[in-house]
Amino acid sequence: MVTNMKFKRYSKQREAIYRALQERRDHPTAETLYLSLKQAQPTLSLATVYRNLNQLEHSGHILRLSFDVDRYDGNVAPHPHFFCTCCRNLADLNLPINDTLDEMVSKMGYHVARHDLIFRGTCFSCAKRESAQTDVCGSSRLP
Amino acid sequence: MVTNMKFKRYSKQREAIYRALQERRDHPTAETLYLSLKQAQPTLSLATVYRNLNQLEHSGHILRLSFDVDRYDGNVAPHPHFFCTCCRNLADLNLPINDTLDEMVSKMGYHVARHDLIFRGTCFSCAKRESAQTDVCGSSRLP
DNA sequence: GTCAATGCAAATGGTTTGCAAGCTC
DNA sequence: GAGCTTGCAAACCATTTGCATTGAC
Numbered sequence: 277m278v279t280n281m282k283f284k285r286y287s288k289q290r291e292a293i294y295r296a297l298q299e300r301r302d303h304p305t306a307e308t309l310y311l312s313l314k315q316a317q318p319t320l321s322l323a324t325v326y327r328n329l330n331q332l333e334h335s336g337h338i339l340r341l342s343f344d345v346d347r348y349d350g351n352v353a354p355h356p357h358f359f360c361t362c363c364r365n366l367a368d369l370n371l372p373i374n375d376t377l378d379e380m381v382s383k384m385g386y387h388v389a390r391h392d393l394i395f396r397g398t399c400f401s402c403a404k405r406e407s408a409q410t411d412v413c414g415s416s417r418l419p
Numbered sequence: 420m421v422t423n424m425k426f427k428r429y430s431k432q433r434e435a436i437y438r439a440l441q442e443r444r445d446h447p448t449a450e451t452l453y454l455s456l457k458q459a460q461p462t463l464s465l466a467t468v469y470r471n472l473n474q475l476e477h478s479g480h481i482l483r484l485s486f487d488v489d490r491y492d493g494n495v496a497p498h499p500h501f502f503c504t505c506c507r508n509l510a511d512l513n514l515p516i517n518d519t520l521d522e523m524v525s526k527m528g529y530h531v532a533r534h535d536l537i538f539r540g541t542c543f544s545c546a547k548r549e550s551a552q553t554d555v556c557g558s559s560r561l562p
Numbered sequence: 563g564t565c566a567a568t569g570c571a572a573a574t575g576g577t578t579t580g581c582a583a584g585c586t587c
Numbered sequence: 588g589a590g591c592t593t594g595c596a597a598a599c600c601a602t603t604t605g606c607a608t609t610g611a612c
Contacts (some may be wrong), residue, residue: 285566285611306602325581326602328567342485345601358529371523380514381538386501389540395524397532428586428591449577464594469577471592529571 281337289320290328297338297350303366305345306363341366341392354378356393362402362413369395424480432463433471440481440493446500446509448488484509484535497521499536505545505556512538 283290292313297304304312310325322348329348332338339349341357347366353372371393378388398406402413426433440447447455472485472491475481482492484500490509497517501510514536520522521531542552545556 285564287567287611289568294490319569322571323603324568327604330603342487344485356524358524369524369527371520373520373523377514377516377536378538380516381499381501381512384512385543386538387541387546388538389504391536391538393520393534393536395521395529395531395534398530400528403530426591430585430592432593462594466591466595467576470579473578 279289281335283331283335287328289317289324290331292317292320293325293328294332294337294350297332297348300350301368303347303349305347307345311349341388341394342399354390356395358395358397360399360402361396362398362406365399367399424478426474428476428534430471431473432460432467433443435460435463436468437475437480437493440475440491443493444511446484446490450488454489455517459498482533484537499538501538501540501542503542504539504544505541505549508542510542 281294293309296309296313302308306325306329307322309329310320310322313325314320329338329340333340333348336352337350339352341347341349343359343366351368356369356371356374358369359365361369374391374393377391377393381388381391398413406413424437436452439452439456442508445451449468449472450465452472453463453465456468457463472481476483476491479495482491482494482495484490486502486509494511499514499517500511501512502508503510517534517536520534520536524531524534541556549556
């Protein structure tokens with residue numbers, strides 16, 4: 277495997293899932309990941325993807341981000357995200373405040389393991405389309 | 420209703436759901452809310468709770484927080500939360516950084532509607548129990 | 563050879579929806 | 588009375604699980 281991950285057994289499925297998450301920047305859902313990996317490995321099963329994502333999360337190699345449909349991130353270093361409620365893109369943000377945040381809460385006496393900071397709104401391209409045309413993404417869509 | 424909410428029609432179910440969320444501090448799930456309200460209103464249906472929670476969210480009166488099981492918050496003012504991965508309690512935190520965060524991201528050019536800042540770890544009582552006894556909440560539980 | 567990992571299909575469980583009856587205005 | 592809202596049951600769908608088979612060590 278890419279790095280020594282000390283799982284009970286090696287599997288090429290897990291390898292592919294982990295590598296894809298390292299290479300992608302789009303924080304895919306399990307199904308998105310499954311569909312893209314299935315092209316190279318047509319026998320791949322969605323259950324296997326879910327099982328490996330859970331294993332990789334438990335072992336601390338990836339992060340699960342809770343949304344209506346969960347997203348996965350191969351970058352376990354704390355960093356904020358921006359979720360566009362129009363196109364449903366999830367992007368990394370670069371704010372130099374991650375450690376600061378954990379320290380603030382640790383000082384209050386909590387045992388902080390991690391945090392999630394997710395901004396919601398409209399991304400550049402959706403905002404542009406919305407101002408040009410009318411109601412691109414449906415006003416009913418919620419943050 | 421408690422405040423003028425301009426819904427198409429008044430309903431005592433919606434009133435009860437909204438009031439409960441204003442009074443509670445525990446960010447309940449739909450089912451928790453349903454079970455507690457059902458005592459005073461035995462004919463209440465879980466579907467009605469979900470429908471009203473969605474309406475109240477769309478109208479901006481409450482917030483939905485995505486977890487494995489969603490939580491609801493009657494306080495729509497931005498404020499961070501602490502989720503205990505042991506007892507699954509979700510508590511409010513008081514950090515004076517909410518506006519600062521939105522401003523930082525707005526200055527980057529994003530149209531920010533809101534943000535969620537959720538710390539995960541162990542709360543006071545679970546940490547105490549864990550250090551006293553052994554493995555109170557099961558080491559397999561994830562943030 | 564052992565036993566973890568897979569693929570498939572079935573189950574699970576939180577959330578949504580169709581519909582007839584009940585309310586609000 | 589029009590039509591939003593409810594309650595019930597059924598549907599939905601993301602995720603998990605049972606089981607026989609495959610594959611790593």
